[in-house]
Every structure is written in structure tokens, then in C-alpha cells.
Amino acid sequence: MAGPPTVGMVGAGQLARMTAQAAISLDVRVRVLADAEESPAAASGAIVERRPVTAGDLAELAARCDVVTFDHEGVDLAAVEALEASGRTVRPSSGALHLAVDKAEQRRRLGAAGFPVPPFCVTDQPAAVRGFVEVHGPAVVAKAATGGYDGRGVWFTDGADEALEALRVCGRLVLEPRLALDRELAVLVARRPGGEVVAYPVVETLQRDGICTEVVAPAPVPASVAAEARDLACAIAEHIGSTGILAVELFVVEGALLVNELATRPHNSGHLTIEGTTTSQFENHLRAVLDWPLGAVDLRAPAVAMANLIAVSEADLHERVPTALALGPVHVHLYGKRPRPGRKVGHVTVLGERPAEVVDLARRAAAVIVGSSPTGSQEGP
Amino acid sequence: MAGPPTVGMVGAGQLARMTAQAAISLDVRVRVLADAEESPAAASGAIVERRPVTAGDLAELAARCDVVTFDHEGVDLAAVEALEASGRTVRPSSGALHLAVDKAEQRRRLGAAGFPVPPFCVTDQPAAVRGFVEVHGPAVVAKAATGGYDGRGVWFTDGADEALEALRVCGRLVLEPRLALDRELAVLVARRPGGEVVAYPVVETLQRDGICTEVVAPAPVPASVAAEARDLACAIAEHIGSTGILAVELFVVEGALLVNELATRPHNSGHLTIEGTTTSQFENHLRAVLDWPLGAVDLRAPAVAMANLIAVSEADLHERVPTALALGPVHVHLYGKRPRPGRKVGHVTVLGERPAEVVDLARRAAAVIVGSSPTGSQEGP
Numbered sequence: 001m002a003g004p005p006t007v008g009m010v011g012a013g014q015l016a017r018m019t020a021q022a023a024i025s026l027d028v029r030v031r032v033l034a035d036a037e038e039s040p041a042a043a044s045g046a047i048v049e050r051r052p053v054t055a056g057d058l059a060e061l062a063a064r065c066d067v068v069t070f071d072h073e074g075v076d077l078a079a080v081e082a083l084e085a086s087g088r089t090v091r092p093s094s095g096a097l098h099l100a101v102d103k104a105e106q107r108r109r110l111g112a113a114g115f116p117v118p119p120f121c122v123t124d125q126p127a128a129v130r131g132f133v134e135v136h137g138p139a140v141v142a143k144a145a146t147g148g149y150d151g152r153g154v155w156f157t158d159g160a161d162e163a164l165e166a167l168r169v170c171g172r173l174v175l176e177p178r179l180a181l182d183r184e185l186a187v188l189v190a191r192r193p194g195g196e197v198v199a200y201p202v203v204e205t206l207q208r209d210g211i212c213t214e215v216v217a218p219a220p221v222p223a224s225v226a227a228e229a230r231d232l233a234c235a236i237a238e239h240i241g242s243t244g245i246l247a248v249e250l251f252v253v254e255g256a257l258l259v260n261e262l263a264t265r266p267h268n269s270g271h272l273t274i275e276g277t278t279t280s281q282f283e284n285h286l287r288a289v290l291d292w293p294l295g296a297v298d299l300r301a302p303a304v305a306m307a308n309l310i311a312v313s314e315a316d317l318h319e320r321v322p323t324a325l326a327l328g329p330v331h332v333h334l335y336g337k338r339p340r341p342g343r344k345v346g347h348v349t350v351l352g353e354r355p356a357e358v359v360d361l362a363r364r365a366a367a368v369i370v371g372s373s374p375t376g377s378q379e380g381p
Numbered sequence: 382m383a384g385p386p387t388v389g390m391v392g393a394g395q396l397a398r399m400t401a402q403a404a405i406s407l408d409v410r411v412r413v414l415a416d417a418e419e420s421p422a423a424a425s426g427a428i429v430e431r432r433p434v435t436a437g438d439l440a441e442l443a444a445r446c447d448v449v450t451f452d453h454e455g456v457d458l459a460a461v462e463a464l465e466a467s468g469r470t471v472r473p474s475s476g477a478l479h480l481a482v483d484k485a486e487q488r489r490r491l492g493a494a495g496f497p498v499p500p501f502c503v504t505d506q507p508a509a510v511r512g513f514v515e516v517h518g519p520a521v522v523a524k525a526a527t528g529g530y531d532g533r534g535v536w537f538t539d540g541a542d543e544a545l546e547a548l549r550v551c552g553r554l555v556l557e558p559r560l561a562l563d564r565e566l567a568v569l570v571a572r573r574p575g576g577e578v579v580a581y582p583v584v585e586t587l588q589r590d591g592i593c594t595e596v597v598a599p600a601p602v603p604a605s606v607a608a609e610a611r612d613l614a615c616a617i618a619e620h621i622g623s624t625g626i627l628a629v630e631l632f633v634v635e636g637a638l639l640v641n642e643l644a645t646r647p648h649n650s651g652h653l654t655i656e657g658t659t660t661s662q663f664e665n666h667l668r669a670v671l672d673w674p675l676g677a678v679d680l681r682a683p684a685v686a687m688a689n690l691i692a693v694s695e696a697d698l699h700e701r702v703p704t705a706l707a708l709g710p711v712h713v714h715l716y717g718k719r720p721r722p723g724r725k726v727g728h729v730t731v732l733g734e735r736p737a738e739v740v741d742l743a744r745r746a747a748a749v750i751v752g753s754s755p756t757g758s759q760e761g762p
Binding site: 003004005017020021024025026027029042043044045046278279287290292293295296300301316318321322325326328329331332333334335336346351 | 384385386398401402405406407408410423424425426659660668671673674676677681682697699702703706707709710712713714715716717727732
């Protein structure tokens with residue numbers, strides 16, 4: 001081999017941006033297919049290719065890269081399969097991607113393999129929706145079988161009428177009872193094609209309105225639960241044959257783990273690994289898809305917290321960064337995205353001694369940057 | 382202010398590359414003036430402007446940036462002064478830069494201000510060279526007053542004839558006796574225009590043939606010496622009014638500190654701060670020249686070592702990276718420079734518990750990547 005390896009990435013959002021940033025150290029080239037108006041990855045040294053992402057574009061990208069990977073799941077699986085059939089290296093594979101894209105298939109496969117999942121029903125029939133509500137009660141979570149993210153495509157319904165409205169919008173739903181959650185966890189796993197696997201420390205994810213607002217590591221759960229969560233995530237990675245980062249989101253219900261959702265790519269729950277663990281999820285994603293040895297994933301501090309920057313207005317955020325930096329040891333990440341209310345435009349990470357302290361500082365820094373109060377409501381005039 | 386701030390950097394080498402990489406997180410734009418054939422900064426998201434660096438180019442760069450800074454000292458000081466006179470923000474200032482460029486002036490100023498410096502003589506006269514050798518003995522270090530770096534422009538002479546040869550090549554020399562060094566240290570200081578200053582933990586620098594090969598933090602010196610070194614570096618930063626990173630290289634001779642050299646920019650002795658301290662020298666350089674609050678500089682591990690990748694051939698290094706990564710928790714940084722024997726093309730950093738361990742691993746990883754034995758000689762066939 002002569003010269004730097006090239007990783008192709010479908011999507012040019014913040015995940016591609018942070019992957020490309022990590023790639024600079026290794027002198028790995030990242031070539032991205034940009035399929036949205038903004039390309040946060042462009043400012044991080046990635047080579048940006050044309051949009052939209054047609055099968056032809058994908059094939060052309062693959063021809064210029066050693067391996068093709070993804071920063072989101074919104075891809076044409078048939079095109080990915082065609083790429084594989086033509087002998088190109090795609091990681092994760094279309095098979096693993098399929099599970100990430102299709103929540104219905106994901107639930108079915110995981111359930112069938114004996115992994116613990118919530119009670120669920122996959123349906124496109126109003127009668128089945130009514131039946132599910134009758135059995136499980138009116139508090140139902142209805143998820144679009146495909147296409148949802150960041151709380152979009154998820155309905156917390158109260159009775160059959162709202163669930164039927166979700167069905168009308170989505171066409172096909174995964175229904176599950178609204179469970180009383182002790183908490184939500186996530187485990188990132190990096191896996192190489194040959195099977196080498198590392199599981200990151202288990203994190204707790206905190207949500208507001210269905211959107212992840214903060215992540216804390218290590219998760220405040222007994223060691224036995226943390227070990228079980230990591231084993232579970234590794235077993236799923238093995239079962240689906242994932243390559244690269246696999247994020248496994250988990251519910252804890254009455255002390256027991258249930259698999260909520262999978263993502264076969266770097267994940268919001270792993271942004272704190274940039275400063276918080278020996279090897280970031282972005283570097284390990286690159287190393288895994290290149291089939292290189294994986295890096296250690298130990299926490300670098302007793303407690304690490306990440307808070308998402310969720311815009312509350314269209315105001316520019318740059319001028320508020322210094323104020324946030326003055327609060328303490330805050331690592332600021334802006335994604336170069338235009339702020340719009342509800343849009344995730346960056347995150348901050350804090351390392352420290354105690355979970356309560358790092359969460360508090362991360363939350364305050366995030367509030368300063370987006371211009372909200374630390375509890376999330378917008379500041380007065 | 383609307384939109385991201387822009388920092389202009391003169392030079393597009395590895396320091397600009399790592400500065401631009403750090404800038405991605407803060408969504409700060411870095412616009413570099415490339416004055417060499419290669420532009421390592423280009424692959425890290427920096428906007429690369431034309432070469433060479435004329436006064437006009439410099440003025441044009443400044444017009445597009447909030448502040449202008451430097452990744453090397455090889456700049457036309459008159460052009461920088463003209464820029465300042467035109468009202469542009471330049472950090473460090475031409476005054477501080479002058480001291481970094483001109484080792485003779487540096488020694489004189491520091492000596493005159495009462496900072497501890499080695500015995501020295503600045504001269505362009507053969508008679509003075511002979512006189513210095515007569516007084517201090519034949520083992521003399523002769524440094525080009527301007528233009529040297531990485532061991533170039535430095536002669537370890539043995540007698541007047543060799544020193545006179547150095548004079549013939551350089552025109553003007555700084556002479557000093559070859560001191561019996563206990564060790565060499567370095568302290569990085571970040572300083573804002575208003576005077577806020579942070580001093581990084583003191584590191585030991587290990588040299589071979591006048592080139593820094595490894596850096597270890599913390600330096601194995603008594604706490605009192607470390608405190609004295611940091612105080613000294615802060616006092617020098619204050620005295621010369623530096624802004625951004627100032628690197629202060631120190632000799633330890635019979636337990637006492639002497640100032641060897643200054644650099645008014647991010648410095649090789651600070652590359653281990655990327656993973657090894659809370660805020661890297663590159664982020665703090667950006668924050669300092671933007672007049673933003675400075676970041677904490679605590680070590681993230683009990684021991685941190687950096688080993689430079691100094692090429693021993695023209696062979697491509699990329700394919701050896703996985704082998705180095707398999708050795709343990711090694712952070713690899715390749716600069717995207719074409720390897721040539723003796724050329725610094727990257728570095729590796731290791732965090733751990735014990736200095737001897739991290740140095741050993743860093744050294745072995747570096748040897749694997751450049752293809753030499755860990756003691757520096759090239760591998761056999």
C-alpha cells in the first residue's frame with residue numbers, strides 16, 4: 001500500500017465531521033457523500049462529494065475508497081447491496097444496516113434470537129393497533145418502522161385514536177407499551193470484521209421530549225448490571241455481525257435490561273468518548289472499518305458528562321462560547337450547523353470526579369451557549 | 382459578531398495542521414498561508430491561501446481574519462510590523478516574534494532582564510570566536526543567530542577552527558560553552574492579551590543529535606524545581622508580552638535552571654498535551670490569540686510520553702500504523718509529510734502510570750512506524 005487509506009462515508013453531518021477530525025491524526029482520508037444542504041464535515045478536512053446519494057454516486061464513492069461506511073441510516077439498501085455484490089468493501093454490511101434502518105425487523109430479529117426486548121407488535125393494520133391498546137392499555141409508544149430519529153417518528157400516545165393517527169402518518173408501526181423505566185442506558189461496541197470487539201463503559205442517557213439531552217459515564221448502575229449490559233451489546237454485535245461502532249440503547253425496567261434500539265454507526269451517546277475515553281468512538285469506528293487493531297476504551301476520569309447543544313433560536317452561537325469556557329473545564333464542540341429551535345448543533349463534555357458535578361457543569365455550559373436556562377426553557381428578553 | 386471567528390496562520394506545517402484540527406471543535410476557521418511545497422494543514426480543514434508569504438499576502442490574509450498568528454518564526458518582521466501599524470491584530474506581536482527569530486537578541490534581552498541564561502557571546506568577528514574558545518575551552522556550541530531549527534543551525538564544535546567554520550556559514554553566531562547538562566526541560570505558557578496566563582506541567586525533553594526525540598511529563602525533577610521553571614516561564618511571558626503559546630526551553634545545570642531558547646508558538650515539547658492535558662496547546666493557542674478564557678492544563682494521567690516520528694527512509698509509513706496500534710494504547714499522529722531520512726513526519730503519545738513504561742511504549746511504537754530499531758538505527762534488510 002502506498003499513501004493514506006481512504007474511508008468513504010455516506011452523509012456529511014456531525015458524525016462525519018467528528019470522524020474526519022479523528023482521521024486527521026491517523027492521516028486517513030475521509031471522503032463523504034453529502035446529501036443534505038449543510039455539510040458539517042466539510043470544515044474538518046473531509047473531501048466532500050456531490051449529492052444526492054444515488055446508487056451511481058455510491059458506486060463512484062466506493063471506487064475511490066478502501067471501504068465505505070455511513071454517518072446515518074437513511075440509505076438505499078438496494079444500492080448498498082449492489083455495491084457489495086460488485087465486490088466493494090462496505091462496513092457495516094447491508095445486513096447489519098438493514099436492522100438499523102428497519103425498527104420492525106430489528107425487534108423481530110432480536111426477539112427471535114432470545115435477546116430481551118419490550119413486548120411489541122409490528123403492524124400496518126388499524127385492527128391490530130386497537131387490539132394492542134386493549135391488551136396493553138392506552139399508554140403506548142408508537143414508532144415509525146423506518147425513518148425516525150431524534151424523537152421524530154415516535155409518538156407517546158394516550159389511547160387508540162392517537163395510535164391510529166400515528167399509523168395514518170407512518171403506514172407501518174412498531175407498538176410497545178409505555179414502560180415505567182428505571183433509567184435508559186447505552187453501550188457502544190466497536191467490532192472488527194474478524195470479530196475483535198471492545199465494549200465502551202456503559203453510559204446513562206437522559207432524555208427530554210424524546211431527545212437525548214445529557215449522557216453520563218459511568219452509568220449509575222450496579223457493576224453486575226453494567227457487565228450484563230456490555231455482554232449483551234457484544235453478543236448483539238456478534239449476532240448481527242456488525243463492523244464499526246454499534247450503539248445499543250437499553251431500557252432498565254425493574255432492574256432488568258431490555259434492548260430499545262440499535263444504531264450501526266458512531267452515536268450521540270458516545271460523543272463523550274472524544275475526551276472521556278482512551279480511544280474515541282470516531283477513531284475506533286475508523287480503525288474497525290479499516291480492520292485495524294481497536295483502541296482501549298477506559299474512562300479517563302471518574303465521571304464524564306456530555307450535554308447536547310439543542311438550539312432554542314436562530315441566534316449565532318459562536319460569541320457565547322467564551323462565556324461557557326470561562327465556567328470551567330468544558331470541552332465545546334460546535335458542528336457548524338445553522339441554529340434552529342430544537343436542532344442539535346453541538347455538544348459539550350466535562351470530565352471530573354463526581355457525576356453530579358460534571359452533569360451540572362455540562363448542563364450550565366450548554367445553557368450558556370444556546371441561550372436557555374439550564375432546565376431548558378428559553379431566556380427572557 | 383455573526384458566524385465563526387477566523388484565525389489566520391502563517392505557515393501550513395504540522396503545527397498549523399494540529400491547530401486547525403483543534404479549531405474544528407470550536408468551529409473556529411483557520412486560514413493558513415502556505416509557504417512550502419507541502420501543506421500538512423490542508424487535510425485538517427484549514428483554508429489554504431497562496432504562497433509565497435509576501436507583505437501583500439500577509440495583509441490580504443489579515444484582512445480576512447480576526448487575528449493573525451504563526452506556525453513558525455521564519456517571517457518577515459518588517460511585514461508583520463507594517464501589519465500592526467495598519468491596525469490589524471497580530472498575536473504574538475512583532476516584538477515578541479523578534480525575540481523568537483533572533484537568538485542573539487533573545488539572549489541579550491533575557492540576560493539584561495536578569496533571567497538566568499548560559500554564559501554567551503554574540504559575534505560576527507573571528508577574533509571574538511577565538512577569544513571565546515580561549516576563555517571557555519574548545520567545547521563550544523555555536524548557533525546561527527537566526528534561521529536555525531530542529532538541530533539545523535547548531536554546531537557542537539571542538540575548538541576554534543570548527544567554530545570559525547560555523548561563523549563562515551552563518552555570518553553571526555551565538556556562542557556558549559558546552560555545558561554539562563543534568564537534563565533539558567521545557568515549559569509551555571499560554572497567555573492572553575490581557576495578561577491571563579497558564580503554565581503547563583514541566584516536561585523533560587530528550588534529544589539525539591540535537592533533535593528532540595522524546596518528551597516526558599511530568600519532568601523527573603523536584604517539585605521546587607518544577608515550580609521554579611513554571612514561575613520563570615510565566616515571568617518571561619509577562620516580560621516579553623507574549624500572546625498565544627510561548628515555549629521556554631530550559632537547561633538544568635548542577636540543579637540550577639538556565640533559559641536555553643524561546644519559541645512564540647505551539648511547540649514540539651507540547652504535542653503530548655493533545656491527549657495528555659485537559660486543554661491542548663493548540664486549543665489554548667487559539668483561545669489565547671482570540672482573547673478567550675484559557676483552558677485547564679492538568680495532566681490527564683500520572684505519566685505521559687511523546688516520541689517523534691523521525692523518518693529513516695522514504696518508505697510510506699501508513700501501512701505500519703496498525704502494527705504500532707497493536708502494541709497498546711498508542712495515539713498516533715501522522716502529519717501527511719513525505720518521509721525523508723531525518724525528517725519529522727509525526728509523533729506518538731502514550732498515557733500511563735509510570736514514566737519508564739510510557740516512554741518505552743512510545744519509543745517502540747515510533748520505531749515500528751518509521752521502521753527503525755527502538756534505539757534509532759535503521760533496520761537491516
